[in-house]
Amino acid sequence: MTSSRQAAGSPARRVTLADVARLAGVSTSTVSIAFGEGGPVSDAMRLRVHAAAAELGYTGPDPRAASLRRGRSGLIGVVLEERLGEAFRDPVRISLLDGIAEEVGAAGSGLALLGDVAAGPLSIATAPVDAVILFGCSTGTLDSIEQARRRGLPLVELEGRVESDVFAVDSDNRGASRAAAQHLYDLGHRRVATLTLPLDRPRVHRALAAADPVPGHNFVAVERLLGVREVFPEAHTIVCAASLVEEGRVAGHELLGGADAPRYGEGGACAASARPTAIIAQSDLLALGMIRAAGELGLRVPADVSVIGFDGIRLDGLSDRDLSTMIQPAQEKGRAAGRAALALVAGEQPERLRYHSVLHAGDTTGPVPDP
Amino acid sequence: MTSSRQAAGSPARRVTLADVARLAGVSTSTVSIAFGEGGPVSDAMRLRVHAAAAELGYTGPDPRAASLRRGRSGLIGVVLEERLGEAFRDPVRISLLDGIAEEVGAAGSGLALLGDVAAGPLSIATAPVDAVILFGCSTGTLDSIEQARRRGLPLVELEGRVESDVFAVDSDNRGASRAAAQHLYDLGHRRVATLTLPLDRPRVHRALAAADPVPGHNFVAVERLLGVREVFPEAHTIVCAASLVEEGRVAGHELLGGADAPRYGEGGACAASARPTAIIAQSDLLALGMIRAAGELGLRVPADVSVIGFDGIRLDGLSDRDLSTMIQPAQEKGRAAGRAALALVAGEQPERLRYHSVLHAGDTTGPVPDP
DNA sequence: TTTCGAATTCGAAACGATTCGACTAAGCTA
C-alpha cells in the first residue's frame, strides 16, 4: 500500500551519486561530501543536494563502491566453526558475541558470520571483512589463523593458545580452574572428579584416565583440566561431548550411579566410599546437569556431593540454586575483542589482554561429608 | 614462528590481480578467470597463473572490488532488533537462524548481523548486503521494511503480518494455537489460562483481561492469543516479558498460587475451584517455567493442571518430561527464508510460504481433574 | 580598489576486479 517505485518494466539503472550531482548541478565530490558526516559543505549546498537526491530516490552511497574506495567494508568477521544452531546453544559464546556486537556496533561497523575455512565458499578467504575475530576455544582454529594471515587481515583470537603470537583476549583458565579445585580442597574434599568441555574432534563422551596425557586442541578445556590436576592429580575425568545440561547429567549418572548402574534414571547411587565427594565441571551447564543427576540418584547437593561449575553465566531456569562457579567476565571479554579488532583495523597495535575469573562460592559446594 | 611477510617498514601496496597478470605475462582478464570457478581456461594457464600468484603472495581477488563490479556482496543481512545476547536466548530464533545460515552458506553467501535502523550506524541503510531477512515477530519491523524498500533491497519477512505485501515465510499461528486449545477442550478443560510472548514494547509482565482488545505489534503473539480465544474466549491471559523459563515460572505462581500468595516458592496452591485446570503457553520455555512453578506449588502435571507449550524445540535439560506442544518446523522455515532471499537476489519471484505446526500430545496434558 | 585568507566547490585519479565481444590459433572436414 506504500509507495512502490520502478514497478513497471524498465531495467532501471540504479541511481548513482553522479545522477544526483547532475541534477543538483554540482560535482560528484560535493555530493559525496554532502552525504558524509562532517565534511566542509555549506548548509545551503547540503540541502540542495539532499533535495536532488530525494527527487531521484537516491538513498545514499552504495556501500559496495564505498568500501572499495575506502578499503574498508565496515564488517568484522566472526568465525564460527560449528553450525549456528550448535554454536549459539552455548551461553558463553552468546555473551562473548554480545560484547563484540556492542563494541563493534557502537563504532558503526557490523558483524559477519563466517564459517570454517573448509565450510562454505564464504569464509575468511573470501568475505569482505576488515578484521577477523575467532574463538580459539574451538578446535581447528589454526587453518583460520593461517588464512587470515595470508590475506593480511587483522586477527583477534578469543581464548587463544597462550603461546600464540596472534593478538588475543583470554582468561587465566588454568589458574581459575586451580582456584575452583583449591576451593574444594579447602573444604576437605580429596576424592574429586571433573567434567571437561569437548577436547577434540570428533566430540565424543568418554572417560580419561588420570595418568593419560591431556589431548586435544581445545585450549580452554585443556587448560582447565590441567588446573584441576595441579590440585587433584588423580581426579577422575570425563570428557563431555558438548556443554549441555544433558551431557552433565549423563556424566553424573556415570560418576555417581556406580559402575553397575544399568540404566540411568532408576535411582540408587553407588557406595559412598567409591563415589567422588565433589565434582568440578568446566561449564555451568555441565554442573547443572550433574546436580540434576545427583537429585535423580537421591543424593543431596552439597551434603552428599559438592558441585562447582565454570562461567558464571546467569542461566534461565536455574532460579532455585545458587551455583558455585568461577565467574568470568564473558561480555567484557567480547567487548575487549571487539575493541581490539577495531584498533587493529585503525592500524594501532593493542596489547594482549588477559582476564581473570573470580570464585563465587554458592550453595552447591560444602564441606566433605563424614566418611 | 610461521612465515611473516612484509614485516618491515614499507607501506607495501597490496598485491593486485594486475600484478599477478604482469608476472605471469597474461592479461588481467585471464587471471580473473583463472581464479574463478569454471571459466574457459586451459589447465596449463591456470597453473601458471596460480604459480605467479603464489610467488607474489596473492591470495585471490579482493572481495570489495569484486562485489562492486558484480553488484553483489554475497552477504544476506539479518535484522535483529534486540541486542544479540537477548535475541540468541530464544531457541526458536536460533533454529531459524540456523536454517537460514545453512541455506545461505550452501549457496556461497554469508550472513551479516544488522541492527535496528535506529541502532548502530550500520543498518539496513548502509550495510553491503544483497538482501535482507527480518523477523516479523519482533516489534517495530516497519521501519526496517521501509528502509529496505527505499534501497531497493530484496526483502524476506519471517513470521510477518499476514496482510503484508512483502514476501514472507510464516506459520498458521492462529490455527496452531487454536489446535492447542482444542486439544485441551477435548480433554474436558474449560477453565484455561494462557501465557503470551511479549506483545509490545516496552516488554512488561502483566495480566490482560479477557475482554481487552489484543494490543501489540508482535504479530506472532497476537495471532496465537487470538487462536486461543477462538476456543476459550474467557481465557485469563498473562503477557510475559520474554520467552524465558523464569517468566513462565513467575506467571505460574500468579496463576496457580492464588491471589494472596505472598511470596513465590513457599508452596501452597490456591483453591482448586479458582485455579485454571490447563495452561496454554506460547513457547516451550514458558511452558517449562509453568511446570516448574506447578511443582513448587505441589501440583502434579497433568493430574492437577495440564500444560501445553509451543515450538517443539528440543530443550537441553528437559529430559524428564515429554512436553505437549505445537511442533513448528523452525529450521525448515529458516531454510525457506534463506532460499527465498537468494531467489530474490537472483531475480526470481518466490511465492509466499506458509508452514503448519503439528500437535504433539506429550505427557504434560491430560484429562481435566474431577471437581 | 587591490590583496589575502578562509570557506567551499571542482576535477580527476584512483580503488581492484569482472565481463563481453573481438581476436588468435589450432583442429577438422572436404
Place this chain on the structure above:
DNA sequence: TAGCTTAGTCGAATCGTTTCGAATTCGAAA
C-alpha cells in the same frame, strides 16, 4: 589447402565512490 568450428586469451569499458590538491568565490582588511 581453403574454410569452418571451437577453445582460449586479450582489451577496454565499466562498477559507484572517495579523496586530495587545485581553483574559485566572497568578504574584509589595507
